[in-house]
Amino acid sequence: MSYALARTLLFRLDPEEAHDLGVGAARWLAGRAERCRLVRNFIARPSVRPVELMGLTFPTRVGLAAGLDKNAEAPLAWWAFGFGFAELGTVTPRPQSGKPKPRMFRVPARQALINRMGFNNQGARRVAERLAEQKAAGLRPAMPLLLSVGKNATTPNDRAAEDYNLAATSLAPHADVLTINVSSPNTPGLRALQNPQELTAIVRAVLEPAAGKPVLVKVAPELEGDLLRSVLDACLSAGATGFIATNTLAKQPGEPREDGGLSGQPLRQISRARVAEIRKHVGDNIPLIGCGGINDAESARAMLDAGADLIQLYTALVYQGPFLAAALSRVGFIPPHRSR
Template sequence: MHRLLFLLEPEKAHGLALEALSLWSGCGPLLEVPARLFRVEDPGLRVDALGLTFPNPLGLAAGMDKDARALPAWWALGFGFAEVGTLTPRPQEGNPRPRLFRLPEDRALINRMGFNNRGAEEAAGRLRAFRARGLPFPVGVNLGKNRDTPLERAFEDYLLALKALEPHGDYFVLNVSSPNTPGLRALQEGPFLDELLARLRPATPKPLLLKLSPDLSFTALDEALSLAKKHGLQGLVAVNTTLAREGLRSPLAREAGGLSGRPLKGRALEVLRHLAGGAEGMVLISVGGIETPQDAWERLKAGASLVQAYTGFVYGGPFFPRRLLKGLLRIMEAEGVGTLQDLRR
């Protein structure tokens, strides 16, 4: 089935897969049967972070399930947590199609989706229903602004989305780094970011994190880190997609949008290592080019408490989480590490 989806146009394949997973998510207790096939349950993989307990460190990155349609299925497939969104206060269509491209030669994707979603209120209703049935893993909520909202009023959109979703998420991520909403990345700059964090931090007692671009200089990363600390944010998600195109082989490499997957691996690790040097007391979630158990282990050793995957899952298929986590346990055994908690002590 996974290979058949690659015969379809990427966004159509994504839609069909999400529809199937959404239907599967409505199966209730029946999810527990296939979960035994997919999930890797081992106390050594548990991570305590952000005041939450994660059954394993591998999360589904934002963008895959924007509208929180398939949360129980992500748990059944083996993820230790899922991040939904990006969600905006008002529904929006996003950018014109085609807007999602596979680059199989590079094990990469390019997307210029543009925060297409059904809006915060609808997602809140779905999250409420899933919560009522019970969710066995943490759920993060990724927040953004509507395309037509001016930058000087961006904080209003983040506040509106947060207000609608705050009762239903375990942690919240401010997405100020997508390259597909005009001007959005300016929110990573000092004055904009300072005001945004000042407005948002008091709005929830739950963990608030900031998602950063891989295209920022080390100086800009340091400034963002400093402001995150100043306003008491609990963590950073590093990194978002990139506009860089070096070394790509695919004929689709020139498509506009954010690049994700294997080509981002080196820069994502570089940014993580840089941030880890000054992020004492903060939780770092590493995302970008994670495909193998060794990739995950490298990020965890470099200072990440948790990792996320999107493109690796697209190419790796439904057994991707199981393969990665089984491999991670083998590496831990070889390295003499009993639990992932030992890495953070």
């Protein structure tokens, strides 16, 4: 099925309207298990090569990155499109509307997006209810679901750990893995939490409700060198299981573009370099998910070669359509080694 026609139409719309239309279509698909099975088996046809990681089985190494399905509206649709896991959220304890629109921008010449959504989401309680409803209705996919937690914009940083604890408490029963987002550039002050002391408190605040489930920390691409290493050490000492690298690239002062996080191709090299840096520091046995600018077999393979166990997609889905995940699972880029 060609995505080209759909893209022509979608790209005539405002990017967020196109996104909402896409998620709406996914929600429709996810409403029926039989429909999803047909799409997965006859259209997406991912090459299932299960990977064991964190005590879970991932049908493929290619996952959906956080931020596309912020309210967990369509997990079964992501499975139908051929993903091997999905990260849902980021979800904050209380609902919030995010930044004023417009807040999502396409940069087609660079196959990139800029966004300053600001954690618009329906809040942890509603998202938890929805996940419970999906499970009761037999609409939970047969793949791991990662749930990303964040803090509300109005919560001061010295009370951030409470927000992470609240969101994790609601969502942990419905998650296979919890992920801590301290790396969005769009919540003022959030990235200041990326230091050993604050992260120790936040990881501990999430570990308790996680009750033995894995907890990953997602880092910004700008975090490097000594500070990155001290953050990694602090997270692991506090009990974190592993890491996701990376979130989007913040705007530099004076850079002539919209405010917000840059994703897609311009992020590719830096995310890959960060994955390599993390792998070198933490050694072979810590789970690590690579994310940023992956849009073809070569970039997927390069991220795995840099040291990622699993990879995630977001921006490339906008340019190439949702079946990219299945296509990448089929191209045989995945080496059989490194099953943690």
